[in-house]
Amino acid sequence: MIRKTVLRVVSKALIPFIALFAFYTQFHGDYGPGGGFQAGVILAAGVVLHGLIFGLAETRRVLPPRVVEVGAALGVLVYGGTGVLCVLLGGNFLDYDVLPEVLGMGGQHLGVFLVELGVGLTVSSVMVGILGAFSARGREL
Amino acid sequence: MDPGRGGCVIDALIDVFLLGLLVIVAVAVGQSRNxxxxxxxxxxxxxLSASWMLVLDAPDVAYTEAAVGAGVSTVLMLGxxxxxxxxxxPGPAxxxxxxxxxxxxxxxxxxxxLDMPAFGDPASPVHQHVAPHYLQRSGEEMGIQNIITSVLASYRGYDTLGETSVVLTAAVGVFALLGGRRRRGAPVPEAEAP
Incomplete structure (x- = not known):
């Protein structure tokens, strides 16, 4: 679809804003609607749009499958690691009260922040990865 | 429902309009042979469901529905x-x-x-158990304003860890079935050659 000028130009202008909105949803989720899952799917939608317009080969060059696979596992690791960190600091699993205060965020706030980061990483990577796996089977969309 | 939002008549009209469109689209999906x-x-x-969720004051669900339902899964179906x-x-009529x-x-x-409590009924059982605690205390206990986030990530942290693991497991299953990564030395299929 790269030859369709309107689609190409509009998408090129839109994708950064979609990504920006995803990060806003991720990091502002503690204060407004949104959170890790929403941010992950919005970011994935931006990547999917990129794949539709510029072709999945180009998307794979920008975002190699290896990065996507590692990202999916890393998200769960961040989530579980936050829980283990709480245990190491003397609390219960996922009991963020024992986490230290960082940058003005209390323990609970820091825990929620880290956990949502893990969710966002896993969800966006999984969405992109599944699309890549599906479309690698056939011709370009 | 909420008198501060500009009158019940407008709300009811929007509800009927959105739900009517949902029914029309659902029938059209069933009728379509293409x-x-x-x-x-x-x-x-x-x-449309995302808009409906927004009317029901559930922006989180609306975000997800719009991005996953209208975006990613439509592209997956196209693929x-x-x-x-x-x-x-053509099947049997x-x-x-x-x-x-x-x-x-x-x-x-x-x-x-018929046995369910009325929509938004504050006396319904689901609003009597732990919800009042979350609504009244989560602000000071968590230090963050969004109650949904504090319930999902902290009060119900185990559930969300499980959900995230399920998402990862689904992806691992898809990669295993569809061969997201080829075995070393395996021949490169024609369609996947760069």
């Missing part, structure tokens, strides 16, 4: 269509047994809703 049209209509259905045909094979089963199930579900 699978590409059906996929596009399911995308529209998702977008599936690229592997198959665009026309549905009307099968009586599935129709009766579907009708009876629908009526039973409708009958079940």
């Amino acid at each position: 699978l590409l049209v059906a996929v596009m209509l399911t995308g529209i259905y998702s977008l 599936t269509l690229a592997l198959t045909t665009r026309e549905e094979k 009307l099968e009586p047994v599935p129709l009766v089963v579907a009708l009876i199930t629908g009526l039973v579900l409708l009958y079940g809703t």
Whole structure:
């Protein structure tokens, strides 16, 4: 679809804003609607749009499958690691009260922040990865 | 529902409009023999559901529905269509047994809703258990304003860890089945060659 000028130009202008909105949803989720899952799917939608317009080969060059696979596992690791960190600091699993205060965020706030980061990483990577796996089977969309 | 939002009549009109469109699109999906049209209509259905969620004051669900339902899954269905045909094979016109089963199930579900508490009823059991604690105390206990986030990530942290693991497991299953990564030394199929 790269030859369709309107689609190409509009998408090129839109994708950064979609990504920006995803990060806003991720990091502002503690204060407004949104959170890790929403941010992950919005970011994935931006990547999917990129794949539709510029072709999945180009998307794979920008975002190699290896990065996507590692990202999916890393998200769960961040989530579980936050829980283990709480245990190491003397609390219960996922009991963020024992986490230290960082940058003005209390323990609970820091825990929620880290956990949502893990969710966002896993969800966006999984969405992109599944699309890549599906479309690698056939011709370009 | 909420008198501060500009009158019940407008709210009711928006509700009827959105739900009516949902029914129309659902019937159109069922009628369509062209699978590409059906996929596009399911995308529209998702977008309408997202608007409906927004009317119900559930922006988190609306975000997810709009991005996943109207965006990612529509593209996934298009990718599936690229592997198959665009026309549905003509089947038998009307099968009586599935129709009766579907009708009876629908009526039973409708009958079940009669016992449910009214929409938004503050006295319903779901609003009596732990919800008041979350609503009143989560701000000071968590230090963050969004109650949904504190319930999901902290009070119900175990559930969300499980959900995230399920998402990862689903992806691992897809990678294993569809071969997201080739075995070393395996021949490169024609379609995947760069």
